[in-house]
Amino acid sequence: STRDTELAGHQKDAGCCDPTSTPHRFLALLFMCLLGFGSYFCYDNPGALQDVFQKELQLSSTEFTLIYSIYSWPNIVLCFVGGFLIDRVFGIRLGTIIYMLIVLVGQLIFATGGVLGHFWLMIVGRFVFGIGAESLAVAQNSYAVLWFKGKEINMVFGLQLSVARFGSTVNFWIMQPLYGYVSKSYSGYKGLGVALFLASSTCVMSLVCTLILGWMDKRAERILKRNNNPGGELAKLSDIVTFKLDFWMVSVVCVAYYVAIFPFVALGQAFFVSNFHMTPDEANTVNSIVYLISAIASPLFGFVIDKVGRNVTWVFCATISTLLAHFLLTFTHLDPYIGMSIMGLSYSMLAASLWPLVSLIVPEYQLGTAYGFCQSVQNLGLAVVTIAAGIIVDSSGGSHFWLQVFFMSFLLVSLLATCAIWAYNRKHQGNLNMSPAQRATYHTSIAMQCRHMNRRPLLGNYVQ
Template sequence: MTASDRGVLPRPPALHRWLVLLFVSLAMFGNYYIYDALNPVIDLLREQRGFSYRQIGMLSTAYNVAALLVLLAGGYIIDRWGTKQAITVFAVICLLAAALTAATPHFETILAGRFLLGLGAEPLIVAATTVLAKWFKGKELSFAFGINLSVSRLGSASADWSTSFASPLYTNWQDPLWLATAVAGISVSAALLYWMMERRAEGRFDLGTTGKTDKLELKGLYSFSASYWYIIALCVVFYATVFPFRTFAIDYFQQAHGLDREAAGILSSLLPVAAIFATPLFGLWVDRVGRRSLFMAVGSLVMLPLFLMVTYLPPGPDVSVSIPFIGGAQVPLTLLLVILLLGGVFSLIPAVMWPSVAYIVDARRLGSAYALMTFCQQMGWAVVPLVVGVLNDRFQAGPENPAGYTAGMWFYTALASLGLLFAYLLWRTESGPGGHGLERLTIRSASADG
């Protein structure tokens, strides 16, 4: 089909766009559940398999190393194969990875499973992001990103909630991971549904295009602006802080604060739960008021003291937390407030950061931009779990020595301070004459310009 042929086709109606969002988000739900399913069994791996914190960190790092190896090629594959084929292939890889992780008690096999998951999960995220940018640019893009992130994080929350609704499985480390393998089937089913829907839409609607992805050669990186690189830097330190903290959070709440597994799981789940509700609201808000770089700076400022608060402030009285259909728990007030604030940050920054790239990068390079952004994200994320694991082992962190976790919390704080610096530099650039409109563009102004 030629460009002129596409020009006479109508854009997809709203129903089609929202169905695309539903299927892509369900694919991401299963993807996030698989990744976070390891978190509630960390103590079981240490008790039943004798794993050290360093080995736990290696399981997380293996995922990131695999993602680093595949992401650049993944961006090329997405543009070469098309999003519908790419999403399905990567979802199947995630399913196989989940099964391999649960299959045997050997550290090397579990490590291989996490490595395989990295080969599928992160390119799946890039493919999903590219789909939404193609179908929703100029049509509530930030809101669509927010909904997608909310459903994805429901997968993370569900993995935490499994300590309650699937508590009988937690007599051993293996059964919860087999449950994750079953959930992985949701990703594959949703990906196939998206494939069928896009095939039906081809030739009937103008689906737009993100263009052919350029190869990410060093000589071409100069074409990205300073604002893009500040977003990259913020992305790196933000995810290198929040995701490793979530990896160890349930175990940390158990060992350092004396919570049982169900209470720790419910408390940990409040971070993605807060994001489930707040992310689309932040996205909808920013679509209408702009000020994207300012909001990223505010979120970075709020995150800065949180890890020191959870370390040094008194725990406060226990308060009741109840999640309908899941269960309830008594948790310390200080921990609850910190997790809710971190959940707000976890909602605000991604809801603004990812769609901002679509406004500052040429559409022909959007797939490359997102692939590079995720690639850089993985570089920072790969290092932090190993560092935290080594710090926990070196300072003999555990229930007999809760102070051993303090060094890791200071490390998270140092990363958060870098995030605030990069967010400030982005705000200063976008507030000046060289800005791309992140401070002023709203959905109304974008529609008028279009």
């Protein structure tokens, strides 16, 4: 438009309408964060209503964990492909809209299965929901790097996690009361289905935010004449084999750390009821502490990490403190709020420091593929571990002791992978554990070397 053309020529005076201005970028960030709210809210609907699911649908712990594991199974492959499709086929805007629509359809199928009392249909719905939700997370990460790389990237990842986990927290707060209200009019599994239908309204809100963000990004691309791939390289699925050891170790951390968080929260209600003799409502409250604290602490940790850098050190500290939290919950009788608060702070610290590492390792034109692979291997771990967790609880007569030991063993693997990242980065003089000032110097040096390499042949031809 004429207005956009004028902005392109007068960006310094355009104020909040200028895509490079801080107010405009943070308005885009608001929609980036909210586009994931609905999927995270609905993801943990079963966790908030675990007692209702098992009672009304007559499910064992193993069958209940299938609701979570079936979410992860398709994404072992499709999440990686979804990231590639963003890089090569759909583009970030269309890809995000498609994935958000799939999330909404999946949640509606899940709710329909609840109303009809058909567990198999609910599983189909979660399968479809999972196809969209994890690819949507890849798109969300790609948007963050596109708008904020080199500026407030750690804080942005923290804020995205904050809003997402706030969605999970709100779910744990309101789904039990919502079901209680709905069950006055609809008894049994029908009340469960109606409550799930009401929860799907959060996905509609996220879809609206996705459309608005797509419009803002298209406008910014036109005004700024943005070129995210000046070299003209095309992303290929085979690019994954060219990624270096530090990327693979980041992927290991993605699996080993998160399988000690998400399956624990999914089965957390039963854990706190049996180990600390709480009611389901009390168990949900303490179970939601991880997400509540991360909603507050993630952007704060991101802001601090933007200022001090040293991402690998932060990942190491987060893993150690999460191990401590699980130890306190398993081997002591301290108030569970203490262990869960430590876990929430640790989770926030890791998310704000780990995910930005990918953008420091992989070129921008491969980011969708890289983030998609990280999500894929994470979902492989979650799919297997969630089923294993249910089997461990059932075979232990409802005891969670060996399950906690199981989770802590994965945190030790995460710790070893973090040490490998640090050692590899130190050996190759990488920038993963540098301060921001050191990274700026590092990138300037790399850019000068590239210019020098490009000029040498031209100079030689001139002399000849």
